Every structure is written in structure tokens, then in C-alpha cells.
Amino acid sequence: MQVTIEWYIALSTILFTIGALGVLVRRNAIIIFMSVELMLNSANLLLVAFAQQLADAHGQVLVFFVMTVAAAEVAIGLALIVVIFRTKNTIDIGEINLLKG
Amino acid sequence: MNAFGLAPLLLILPIIGVLFNGIVGRYFLDADRSTGEKWSGWFGTAMAVGTFIVSVLIFFSLGANDHHAEIVHLFNWFNIPSGNFTIPWAMQLDTLSSVMTLVVTGVGSLIHIYAIGYMHGDRDFHRFFTYLNLFLFFMLILVTGSSYLMLFVGWEGVGLCSFLLIGFWFDKPKGEGILNGDAARKAFVANRVGDFAMILGMILTFWAFGSMEYEVVFESALDLYTTTETVFIAGIEFTIPQVLTGITVLFLIGATGKSAQIPLFMWLPDAMAGPTPVSALIHAATMVTSGIYLIVRSNVLFEIVRDSGHQLFGIVSAPDLVAIAGAVTAVYAGLVAFTQFDIKKVLAYSTVSQLGFMIAAVGMGAYVAGMFHLVTHAFFKALLFMASGSVIHGMEHGHHHLHEHSHGDDHEEDDFDPQDMRFMGGLREKMPVTFWVYIIGSLALAGIFPFAGFWSKDEILAHSAYGLGVGEATPVFTFVRWMLTIGAFCTAFYMTRQIKMTFFGEGRHEAVKHVPESSPLMTRPLAFLAFLSLMGGALNIPYLTGGGGEEASTPVGMTASVLAAEEDKGLNLAFEHWLEHSIQAFTLEEDFENVVGPNGEHFFTHVPHTPTSLQYDIAISSTLIAVAAILIGWYVVFRVWPRSKEDPDPISQWPVVGFVWTFFQGLPLDTLYMTGIVKNIFNPLARFSDVVDWNFWHNFVHNNLIRDSFVALADFLATVLDPKGVDGIVNGVGQTARNLAEALRRPQTGNTGNYALSLFLGVALLVAFFVFAS
Numbered sequence: 066m067q068v069t070i071e072w073y074i075a076l077s078t079i080l081f082t083i084g085a086l087g088v089l090v091r092r093n094a095i096i097i098f099m100s101v102e103l104m105l106n107s108a109n110l111l112l113v114a115f116a117q118q119l120a121d122a123h124g125q126v127l128v129f130f131v132m133t134v135a136a137a138e139v140a141i142g143l144a145l146i147v148v149i150f151r152t153k154n155t156i157d158i159g160e161i162n163l164l165k166g
Numbered sequence: 167m168n169a170f171g172l173a174p175l176l177l178i179l180p181i182i183g184v185l186f187n188g189i190v191g192r193y194f195l196d197a198d199r200s201t202g203e204k205w206s207g208w209f210g211t212a213m214a215v216g217t218f219i220v221s222v223l224i225f226f227s228l229g230a231n232d233h234h235a236e237i238v239h240l241f242n243w244f245n246i247p248s249g250n251f252t253i254p255w256a257m258q259l260d261t262l263s264s265v266m267t268l269v270v271t272g273v274g275s276l277i278h279i280y281a282i283g284y285m286h287g288d289r290d291f292h293r294f295f296t297y298l299n300l301f302l303f304f305m306l307i308l309v310t311g312s313s314y315l316m317l318f319v320g321w322e323g324v325g326l327c328s329f330l331l332i333g334f335w336f337d338k339p340k341g342e343g344i345l346n347g348d349a350a351r352k353a354f355v356a357n358r359v360g361d362f363a364m365i366l367g368m369i370l371t372f373w374a375f376g377s378m379e380y381e382v383v384f385e386s387a388l389d390l391y392t393t394t395e396t397v398f399i400a401g402i403e404f405t406i407p408q409v410l411t412g413i414t415v416l417f418l419i420g421a422t423g424k425s426a427q428i429p430l431f432m433w434l435p436d437a438m439a440g441p442t443p444v445s446a447l448i449h450a451a452t453m454v455t456s457g458i459y460l461i462v463r464s465n466v467l468f469e470i471v472r473d474s475g476h477q478l479f480g481i482v483s484a485p486d487l488v489a490i491a492g493a494v495t496a497v498y499a500g501l502v503a504f505t506q507f508d509i510k511k512v513l514a515y516s517t518v519s520q521l522g523f524m525i526a527a528v529g530m531g532a533y534v535a536g537m538f539h540l541v542t543h544a545f546f547k548a549l550l551f552m553a554s555g556s557v558i559h560g561m562e563h564g565h566h567h568l569h570e571h572s573h574g575d576d577h578e579e580d581d582f583d584p585q586d587m588r589f590m591g592g593l594r595e596k597m598p599v600t601f602w603v604y605i606i607g608s609l610a611l612a613g614i615f616p617f618a619g620f621w622s623k624d625e626i627l628a629h630s631a632y633g634l635g636v637g638e639a640t641p642v643f644t645f646v647r648w649m650l651t652i653g654a655f656c657t658a659f660y661m662t663r664q665i666k667m668t669f670f671g672e673g674r675h676e677a678v679k680h681v682p683e684s685s686p687l688m689t690r691p692l693a694f695l696a697f698l699s700l701m702g703g704a705l706n707i708p709y710l711t712g713g714g715g716e717e718a719s720t721p722v723g724m725t726a727s728v729l730a731a732e733e734d735k736g737l738n739l740a741f742e743h744w745l746e747h748s749i750q751a752f753t754l755e756e757d758f759e760n761v762v763g764p765n766g767e768h769f770f771t772h773v774p775h776t777p778t779s780l781q782y783d784i785a786i787s788s789t790l791i792a793v794a795a796i797l798i799g800w801y802v803v804f805r806v807w808p809r810s811k812e813d814p815d816p817i818s819q820w821p822v823v824g825f826v827w828t829f830f831q832g833l834p835l836d837t838l839y840m841t842g843i844v845k846n847i848f849n850p851l852a853r854f855s856d857v858v859d860w861n862f863w864h865n866f867v868h869n870n871l872i873r874d875s876f877v878a879l880a881d882f883l884a885t886v887l888d889p890k891g892v893d894g895i896v897n898g899v900g901q902t903a904r905n906l907a908e909a910l911r912r913p914q915t916g917n918t919g920n921y922a923l924s925l926f927l928g929v930a931l932l933v934a935f936f937v938f939a940s
Contacts, residue, residue, distance in 0.1 A: 088922050097918075158918040165916025 073114035080107035094146050094156040098139070105135050168231055169223035173238045173257050176217050176267065176306045183213035183299035191292025203291050207282035210295035214278045214302060218271035225264050233747035235260035237312050258312035258380065262748035265537060265741075266309035266459055269544045273451045274302055276691040280552050281443040283687030284559060294334060294441065301327035301448060308456055314368045314378040317460065321364065321424065324453045329354045331448060332440040349439040356433035360423015367416030373399050374409045384466040391470050407476035410467050414484040417460055417467075418491065425457030425521045427495045432836050434518055438510040442555030445510060450517050450551050451544035458521070458540055461488065461528045465749050472531065486642040489529030493649035496522030498835065500656030504663070504817065505831035508585045509554045512664050516611065517547055519653055523626055526646050532629035533749045534706070534742045539626060541741075542618035542702040546610035549603060549695035556600045556684040556692065557593060557668060558584045564677035582675065587667040588811040589675040596681040599689045601669050603696040608665055610699040612658035612792045618702030620789065623654060625706070627788055628781040651791060658792040662799030667808060674811040706741035 080103055087100025109128045116124030150156050186209050195202035228236075236259045244253040257263075278298060285294050304327060308320025333350030344352075372378055374397045375386045390397065391406045399409065421427065426434035437449045448454070461468065472485045482490070499518035506512045520543050527536035561584035582589060594601040610617035613624070630647035673679060683689070807816050818827045913920075 085926060089919060089926065092919075161918065162916030165914060 070114060070118050073110065077107045077111040077114070080104075080110065092157050092159050094149070094158055094161075097158065098142055098146070102135060102139070105131060168227035168236075169220070170227055170231075170236045170238055170259055172220050172223060173259055173310070174240060175220045176257070176271075176310060177303060179213045179216040179220070180299045180303035180306065183210045184296050184303065186210075187292045187296040187299065191296065195292055203282070203286065206292040206295050207278075207285075210299050211275065211278040211282065213299055214271060214275040217267075217302060217306065218275045221264065221267040221271045224259055225268060228259065228261055228264055233261055233744070235748065243315075253313070253315060253378070255316065256312040257310040257316075259310065260748040261744050262459075262462065262537070263310050265541065265745065267306060269541055270302065270305050270309065270452045273544050273548050273695075274298075274305075274447060276694060277443050277447040277451075277548065277552065280446075280555075280688050280691040281441075283685045284443050284555055285441065286685075290334070294331075297327055297330045297334070298443075298447070301331070301453070305452055305456075309459060312379060312381075314371060314380070314383070317463070318364065318368060321420075321456060322361065324448070324456065325354065325357045325361065325424070328357075328437070328448050328453055331444040332437045334441055334444065335439075344436050344439055346439045349433075349436040353433040353437050356430050357423045360420045360430050363416045363423070364420030367413050367420060370399070370409065370413050370416065373397075374404075374406075374413070380463065387467060387470060391474070405476075407471055407474035410471045410474075411476050411478055411484045414464065414468050414471055415478060415487065417464055418484065418488050421457030421460050421488075421525065422491060423457075424460075425454050425525060426518050427457070427491050427522060427525055428498060428835070431495060431499065431518050432833075432839060435511050435514040438508070438514045442510070442551060442558060445514070446548045446551035446555065449514070450547040454517065454521055455524070455540045455544070458524045458528055458536055461525070462533045462537055462749065465528075465531075465533050468528075469531065482642075485529050485531065486640075487529070489526045489642060489646050492522040492525030492527070492529055493646040493653075494522070495519065496526060496653035497649050497656070500653045500660070501830050502833060503656065503660040505815070505827055507587050508583075509557060509587050509590075509664065509668060510551070510585055512587075512660060513547070513550055513554055516550075516657065516660065519657065520547065520611070523623065523650060523653065526650060527626040527629060530626075530629050530643060530646060532626060534745050535622065535625035535629050537745060538706050538741055539619075539622035541705065542610070542622040542699070545695055545702050546607045546617075546619055546699040549607040549692060549699050550611065552688070552692055552695070553600050553604045553607060556597065556688055557590070557604075559684055559688070560593070560597055560600070560681040561585075561590065561677055564679070564681035565675075567680035568677050582677065584677075587664065588808065590668045590673070590678065591671040591808070592669070592673040592678060593681060594669040596678065597683045599683060599692065603689075603692045604665065604669065606696040606699050608661040610702075612661050612796065613654055613788060614658075614792055614796075615785075615789055616700075616703060618699050620785075621703030621706065624781070624785045624788060626650065627654070628784045631781065631784050651788065654788055655791050655795045658795035659799050662796045663804055666800065666804045671808065674808065 084100040084102075084104030084107060087103065088097050091097055091100065109131055112124040112128050112131070116122060116128075146156055149161060153160060155161075187206055191202070191206045194205045228234075238257045238259060240255045240257065242252055243255045244251065246252070278295075281294065281298065285291055288294065301324060304320045304323025306320070308317055308324060311317045311320060329350045332353055333346045336347045336350070338346055368378060371383055375383045375390075377383055377386075387406065387410065391410075394405070396403050396405050397409060398404070419430075423430040434449055434454065438445050440449075468485045468488070471483060475483065477483045478487065496519045499515045499522060503512050503515035503519065506515060520539070524536045524539050524543070527533075527539060565582055565584060606617070610619040613619045627647065627650055630643050630650060803816055807813060815827065818824045818831075820827075913924075
């Protein structure tokens with residue numbers, strides 16, 4: 066069975082949807098964070114798949130940028146979560162509502 | 167070389183005095199009383215003397231200018247080129263105004279000097295001199311103005327100054343006489359009546375002749391009269407005599423107000439409440455003669471009416487009405503003067519009486535005689551008033567002295583009045599200078615040869631007896647003659663009474679013992695005026711060859727050239743010769759259109775006045791009457807009177823005459839005015855006005871219309887427009903912002919999930935948009 070581009074698109078879409086739902090419904094900040102990573106990587110997968118399909122290296126190059134940015138984001142994001150945990154003793158985003166108007 | 171260019175100084179100098187005393191006088195006085203009085207008084211006097219010098223220079227310039235009038239144009243008051251309407255502010259310098267300026271500034275200067283002495287120690291010394299200079303300013307406008315409008319400016323101005331000066335002691339407590347403020351208001355109101363007629367006369371003049379300039383009015387009046395043209399006033403056609411009758415009668419009413427004649431004379435005796443220098447200057451010598459000046463100035467108009475024979479309502483012609491008014495006033499005031507005990511009131515009624523002589527003279531066409539009497543009267547009446555002021559001053563000093571040495575024992579305080587002649591007596595030893603000048607003034611007033619009053623009064627009587635002004639004596643002239651003769655008798659009689667009461671007999675009050683003679687500042691001007699009263703007749707000593715009326719009016723064998731030669735002899739008829747250049751006598755001849763005046767611009771001939779001959783019969787009889795009055799008064803009526811201050815006047819004790827005396831003492835005309843006009847007409851009118859004023863204006867218009875509608879409007883603004891409208895807008899803006907903020911606050915839950923959801927939804931929307939839009 067030939068693995069065609071449609072499979073990749075389907076897998077990517079499933080991964081993105083899982084990530085998006087994770088961001089929306091989970092309350093643990095770490096989980097939300099992971100879900101964001103999942104969405105990023107679903108996009109990466111799609112980029113690689115289309116680069117292969119179109120025999121164009123541009124998509125693969127872009128994946129590296131995304132991975133770099135995601136690594137930086139993880140560094141800052143985890144640092145923020147650690148600080149929040151230290152001050153509020155929780156990482157449940159339902160508790161973190163200082164911006165309430 | 168002439169001094170006409172200096173004429174504006176006549177107006178500028180007094181104004182400088184007004185400004186000086188009005189602005190800095192108070193500071194000088196406050197800084198140092200005696201130096202301040204010197205500065206204030208002598209500065210004002212210097213300005214008066216300055217105007218006198220200018221007047222003298224103008225007098226000589228007129229002589230050098232062949233007596234031709236000079237009009238000095240200062241500036242245009244109104245100038246409307248499109249309407250061809252210009253009212254210049256100009257000064258007419260002719261022989262008539264020169265006489266008036268000389269009298270006003272000459273007598274005025276002397277009275278300024280006298281006032282420095284008289285007003286010494288008065289709190290408002292500077293204010294007095296401010297008003298005095300202001301009076302000079304307006305009086306000089308009055309006599310030098312070149313049009314009726316200029317005259318009227320001065321006319322109102324001197325009325326104002328008269329008001330201010332009568333009321334000078336407005337805070338003086340109520341004493342014997344009328345309050346100063348009341349007297350001032352009375353004078354002002356009485357003058358308003360005359361001034362109203364004066365304005366109407368001026369309007370009529372302007373309507374008929376399109377100008378108020380003397381020269382234009384007189385020329386066009388003569389021109390229209392001789393060509394028997396008519397004028398249209400308010401669309402109605404009038405002949406010139408009809409119009410001029412209206413104008414001259416209105417001018418007469420104006421003159422009766424200013425010159426205190428029947429029916430508007432009541433204010434003058436009360437005006438004596440003011441300071442005595444004011445009585446002398448304004449209410450004897452100058453301001454009250456402006457009515458005579460007005461009539462003399464308008465002589466052309468009066469003579470046209472006389473020539474036309476037009477009669478007011480078919481009864482009496484306007485000039486005759488003038489003469490009758492003057493003659494009746496002369497007798498009435500003369501009779502009232504009998505009954506007065508106030509030294510100044512006697513002189514006041516005497517002034518009214520003498521003004522009556524002048525008015526009667528000008529009414530008979532004897533303009534020169536009227537002016538002559540005006541000048542001599544200015545001398546001796548100013549003298550008499552100032553001398554009476556000296557007496558009053560002395561009595562006040564004597565009383566003050568008495569009070570100081572009585573150690574608080576003021577048992578006679580309450581009834582003492584320094585002006586009441588009943589308290590005087592025996593003052594001739596105490597005040598010798600005042601006594602002698604008083605005698606001179608009285609003799610001049612009584613018309614005793616050779617004092618000034620003799621010549622001028624005789625001239626008036628001669629005119630009335632022989633009709634010298636118009637050629638024949640009409641019945642009106644005869645009436646005037648007998649009235650004036652009675653007036654002359656009264657004059658001599660009441661002056662005898664006054665001198666007897668004031669200067670002779672025993673002092674009837676303790677104060678008399680302590681009366682001092684007045685200071686030289688006061689007596690020197692008196693001496694100077696006494697000299698003028700003695701010599702003033704020399705101005706116009708009548709021609710000495712006359713004898714009868716016919717001869718006098720047309721001197722035998724006198725052609726024009728002989729006449730001119732006679733006049734060139736100099737002193738004879740100097741005044742007549744001088745004035746004839748302003749009093750534009752004219753004859754209406756057959757070939758009138760061809761006659762051109764000496765200046766080439768007049769439409770009428772300019773004939774010299776018939777020289778006044780000394781009418782021996784009149785002169786002797788009038789002198790005899792005066793002497794008889796003095797002798798009867800001295801040796802019969804007032805021989806032993808008054809023995810004490812309660813001693814009643816002997817005439818009041820006589821059977822029938824006493825009744826008349828009491829009748830006149832009650833001031834019948836004043837009473838008539840009070841009961842007849844004031845009580846029955848003015849008071850109901852005043853009540854009616856009060857009703858109109860209070861019920862209509864105050865209650866209805868002000869309260870109901872204006873106030874209530876205003877309140878309703880304010881109420882609407884306060885309860886509706888402001889809270890609902892203005893506050894609504896202002897609060898609404900804030901409330902809207904609050905509501906918006908409240909609405910926007912809701913989505914800010916602070917819940918990260920919600921934000922994330924909205925983020926996703928937004929992305930989904932954008933994606934959907936781009937997918938489906940493309």
C-alpha cells in the first residue's frame with residue numbers, strides 16, 4: 066500500500082485537532098504546553114510532507130526554523146510555568162485569572 | 167492788527183480755571199488752608215481777568231475794524247455734507263457781544279476778587295471758584311455764539327451753573343428761609359419752562375429759515391418779508407409775520423424764564439439763598455440779563471413783527487407783549503420789595519423790577535436804552551449785592567463774636583438771622599465804606615442825577631413817552647410809561663426803607679455792636695464798582711439839545727452827514743454809536759430791492775439810530791418823583807421806624823394800604839401759583855403720574871410683563887433646560903462611557919481557556935473568510 070500525501074495530511078490534521086482541543090479543554094498548563102507543541106509539530110509534518118511531494122527543500126528548511134522557535138518557546142514557557150507555580154502553588158489555569166476585568 | 171484771533175481764549179481761559187480748581191484745588195486746600203485759598207482764588211481770578219483783557223483787546227480791535235462784526239470759526243459741530251447741513255461752532259464778535267463780554271468779564275473779575283474775601287474759610291472754597299469759572303465759560307458762549315444754537319448751549323450752561331451755585335450750601339441745615347437745595351431746584355424747574363419755549367422757538371426758526379445762524383436768519387427773514395413770500399411749516403402755509411410772531415413770543419417766554427419776568431420770575435428771589443457773590447454776579451449782573459440780550463440780538467425779528475402790525479390772536483403784537491410783560495413785572499416786583507425784611511430779598515425783587523425796565527425798553531424798540539440800563543444796572547446792582555454781602559458778613563462776624571464772649575449763654579441764638587434787616591440798624595458807623603458805597607448804589611438805582619441809573623432809566627422813560635424807537639407813542643407805550651414811573655417811585659421808596667433799616671437808628675441786636683468793617687479784598691471791588699455806578703452814565707450821555715418828542719425823533723435840519731458829524735464828536739452817544747453796528751436798524755423803503763447795506767451783503771438799509779435827546783420834562787419829572795419818594799420815605803413814613811425789631815412796618819398799619827401791603831407780603835403771584843397751578847393742576851397731575859408710574863409701569867409692565875416672564879423663563883431654564891438638557895449631555899457622555907466599559911468588561915474573564923477559544927474562533931473565521939471569499 067502506497068503511503069500518499071493524503072495520509073500525511075490526514076495525520077497532520079488529526080494531530081492539530083488533538084493539539085487544539087488539548088489547548089482548549091485541558092487546565093494543566095504543562096499539558097496545554099504540550100498540546101501547543103503537538104500543533105506546531107503537526108504543521109512541521111505537513112511542511113516536510115509537502116516538501117517531499119513537491120521536491121522542494123524550502124519546506125524542510127522552514128521546519129528547522131519552527132523547531133528552533135519552538136525550543137526557545139519551551140525554554141521561556143517552562144520558565145514562566147515554574148515562576149507561576151512558585152508564586153501561586155498551582156499550575157491550573159483556571160486559578161490563574163488575574164486579567165479578569 | 168487785530169485781536170480777533172485771541173477770541174478762543176475767552177473760552178479756553180475759564181476752562182483752564184475750571185480744570186485747575188476742579189482737579190487740584192482740593193489738594194492745595196488740604197495741604198495748607200491759607201496758601202490753598204490763595205492759589206484757588208487768585209488762579210480763578212486770574213482767568214477771569216485774562217478774559218477781561220481779551221475782551222478789551224477785542225473791543226479796541228472792533229474800533230479799528232470800523233465796528234464790523236467778525237465771525238471766528240472754531241470748528242464744525244455737525245457737518246453732514248450730503249444733507250448740506252452744517253452747524254459751525256463759531257464766535258460772533260460784534261459791538262453787542264463786545265458790550266456783553268466786557269460787562270460779564272469786568273464785573274465778573276471784580277466779583278471773583280470779592281469772593282476771595284467773602285468765601286474765606288468756606289470748606290468748599292475751590293468748588294466755588296470752579297463753578298464761578300464754569301459760569302464765565304458758559305456765559306461767554308452765550309454772548310459770543312454766532313447762532314441761536316450756540317446761544318442755547320450757553321443758556322443751558324449758565325442755568326446749570328446757577329443751579330449749582332444756588333445749591334452751593336446744599337448741606338446747610340434748615341433755617342429761616344428756603345433750603346438751598348429747594349431753591350436750586352425751583353430755579354432749575356422754572357427755567358426749564360422757559361427753556362422749553364426757547365427750544366420750540368429755535369426749532370421754528372430752523373424750520374422757517376433753514377438755519378440758526380443769526381446773519382442767515384435775519385437776512386432771509388427780511389428778504390422773505392419784503393418779497394411777501396410765505397413759508398411752509400408742517401405743510402401749512404404761513405406768512406412771515408405769523409411765523410415771526412410765534413418765534414418772538416416763544417423767545418419772550420424763554421426770556422421771562424431766564425430774566426425772571428412775569429410769569430416765571432418766582433425763582434429769582436429764592437435764588438438769594440446762594441452765596442452773595444453768586445447773587446451779585448449771576449442773579450443780578452449777568453445771567454439774568456441774557457433774556458434781554460436774546461431780544462436785543464433778535465431785534466430784526468421783533469422789528470419785522472412791529473412793522474407788519476401782526477397781532478397775536480388779534481389782541482396784541484409780540485413786541486408790545488414784551489413791553490407789557492416788562493412793565494407789569496417792574497411794578498409788581500417793586501411793590502413786593504416794599505414788604506420784605508430780608509436784605510437780599512429786597513434787592514432780589516429790585517432786580518426783577520429793573521429787569522422789567524429793560525424788558526419793557528427792548529419791547530418798545532429802545533434796544534440801546536435797554537442795553538444801556540443793562541450795563542449800568544450790572545454796575546450798581548452788583549455793587550448793592552456785594553455791599554449787602556458785606557453787611558451780612560459783618561453781622562455774622564458780630565454774632566459770632568457775641569457768641570464767643572457770652573460763655574455759652576445763647577439765649578438769642580434761635581431767632582437771629584444775619585440777613586434780616588430788623589436785626590440791623592446803626593451800621594453806618596460800624597461799616598463806613600460799605601455804607602457809602604451802598605448810598606451810591608442806591609442813588610444810582612433810584613435814578614438820581616448824576617448817577618448812572620439816572621441816564622439809563624431816563625432814556626427808557628423818554629422812549630416810552632415819545633416813542634423814540636418807532637416814531638410815535640402808542641397806547642401801549644403810554645401804559646408802559648406810567649407803569650415804569652410807578653416802578654421808579656417804588657424803587658426809590660424801598661431803597662430808602664432799606665437804608666433806614668440797615669444803616670440808621672440804633673442797633674436792634676447785640677451783634678451789631680461787634681460788627682467789623684469787611685476786609686479790603688471785599689471793599690476795594692466795592693469802591694471800584696461805586697466809581698462805575700457814579701460815572702457809568704457817561705457811556706451814553708444823551709444829546710443835549712432836545713426838548714420835545716417830535717423834535718427828538720426827527721432832529722431838525724439833521725441830514726445824515728450832519729448826524730454823522732455829531733456822532734464823531736466822541737463821548738456824546740458813544741454807546742448808541744457803538745451799538746448801532748450790531749442793532750441792525752433798518753427802514754423798509756419803496757425801492758427796497760435796490761438797497762444794499764454797508765457791508766454789501768445786507769438786504770436792508772443800515773440807518774443810524776435817532777440820537778437820544780435829553781427830554782428835560784421826563785428827566786426832571788422822574789428825578790422829582792424819585793426825590794419825592796426818598797423824602798416821603800425818610801421824613802414821613804419811616805421817620806421814627808423801626809424802634810425795635812418787633813416794630814411792625816408803618817405802612818402795614820395804615821387803614822386800606824395796610825391791607826394791600828399784607829396782600830403783597832403774601833407774595834400773591836407765588837401763592838396763586840401754589841394754589842392755582844401747583845395744588846390744582848400739578849398735584850393731581852403728580853398723583854395721576856404716580857398712578858401711571860406705579861400701577862401701570864411698576865406693577866404691570868415691570869412686575870407682570872418683565873419680571874414674571876423673566877421668572878418663568880428662568881424657571882424653565884433652571885428646572886428643565888439645565889438639568890435635562892445640559893446636564894443630560896454632560897452626564898450622558900460619562901454614562902455612555904461607563905455602559906460601554908461595563909459591556910466590554912464582561913469578556914475579560916481572566917480565564918485563559920476563553921481567550922484561547924476566542925483566538926481559535928477568530929482564526930477559524932479568518933480561514934473561512936479567505937477560503938470562501940476566494
